[in-house]
Amino acid sequence: MDDKQKFRILSKLTTFERDGEINLESCIYLTSTPKGKVPILKVMQTTMCDRNCTYCVFRRDRDSTPRLYIPSEKLAKSFMDMYRSGMVRGLFLSSGIFGHPEFIMEKMIDTVKILRGKYAFNGYVHLKLMPGVSIQTVEEALKVANRVSINMETCKEERLKKIAKGKSILRDTLPKIETVDKLLPKYKGKSQITQMMVGVDGETDEEIISAIHFLNRRYKISRVYFSAFFPVKDTPLENRPPENPLREYRLYQLDFLIRDYGFDLEDIKSILVKGNLPLNKDPKEAWAQAHPDLFPVELNTADYNLLIRVPGIGIETAKEIIKRRRGKRLSSPQDLKGIRNIKKILNYTTLNGRYYGSKLSIYL
Numbered sequence: 001m002d003d004k005q006k007f008r009i010l011s012k013l014t015t016f017e018r019d020g021e022i023n024l025e026s027c028i029y030l031t032s033t034p035k036g037k038v039p040i041l042k043v044m045q046t047t048m049c050d051r052n053c054t055y056c057v058f059r060r061d062r063d064s065t066p067r068l069y070i071p072s073e074k075l076a077k078s079f080m081d082m083y084r085s086g087m088v089r090g091l092f093l094s095s096g097i098f099g100h101p102e103f104i105m106e107k108m109i110d111t112v113k114i115l116r117g118k119y120a121f122n123g124y125v126h127l128k129l130m131p132g133v134s135i136q137t138v139e140e141a142l143k144v145a146n147r148v149s150i151n152m153e154t155c156k157e158e159r160l161k162k163i164a165k166g167k168s169i170l171r172d173t174l175p176k177i178e179t180v181d182k183l184l185p186k187y188k189g190k191s192q193i194t195q196m197m198v199g200v201d202g203e204t205d206e207e208i209i210s211a212i213h214f215l216n217r218r219y220k221i222s223r224v225y226f227s228a229f230f231p232v233k234d235t236p237l238e239n240r241p242p243e244n245p246l247r248e249y250r251l252y253q254l255d256f257l258i259r260d261y262g263f264d265l266e267d268i269k270s271i272l273v274k275g276n277l278p279l280n281k282d283p284k285e286a287w288a289q290a291h292p293d294l295f296p297v298e299l300n301t302a303d304y305n306l307l308i309r310v311p312g313i314g315i316e317t318a319k320e321i322i323k324r325r326r327g328k329r330l331s332s333p334q335d336l337k338g339i340r341n342i343k344k345i346l347n348y349t350t351l352n353g354r355y356y357g358s359k360l361s362i363y364l
């Protein structure tokens, strides 16, 4: 892009800045971290967008969306004011695509450079990577941010084409995830995530799970975030029904089973009904109930990999059970005192050959 083009875009953006009201306090949200909930400023560099994704509040043709642009200096300063007053602890910076994606990405990176340089801010910054930016720009973003994200939006190329013309999983999202994946060893402590909408185009859980299984096996992706579709007024999908948020929750549970508990695609497929997860059951319980030949599990002898497949037993609980049984044979629920989810665990286990649960009918 030459300087003339940049100037044209910038002068348009500056007009939007003058016209718009900015209320950043409404952009604070709580994000979950291992240390608890943390307030983050989640903000767009600009709400202008040339694209017309059918689900999006910022789509070009949605006249009711307020259009704003926050110049990098101003955004960095506003963030620091909020940070210093204790209102926020980190920044998640995204943007609409206005002009060339490289241009707006450059502005986003500038914002973070100002934070890191002028304000010596060394806290958490998450940058969303714009579709279509170059490998060099991806690396620039990775240099300044703690985390980058490249949104899948949905699980399949043909579905994405229907809802977001101009975006491509195969030509853009996956190559970019791969680029970040290759760069990550150079940037210790940094990470990438992706995001997928659920229920935007009638996709089944099986399609979503196949996609996340592929991503988790092939790339270092810290998290796949799911968001249940909710229709936005004045968009082409405004009459589409909202997705049940419980479906989003079940998919998170499944993602954990694949990433941390060694479940593979076949395990997951064994619990699907017509390609979807039963919403009324925790997926780990559904899997256990679909495999009565493996349960109840004897807590004194089961290895770690089997223990973590027992409903109610997480990674820490499995370690605790192994530690306790080294000292003495576990023979009654009293021996599990202090362990979380005992009632649930007892439904799927035996202690010294004896069953203390209340779901014997599963095994009969």
Ligand code: SF4
Binding pocket: 049, 050, 051, 052, 053, 056, 057, 058, 059, 060, 095, 096, 097, 164
């Ligand atoms: S490119 Fe992003 S901001 Fe623009 S319409 Fe699509 S989803 Fe919305």
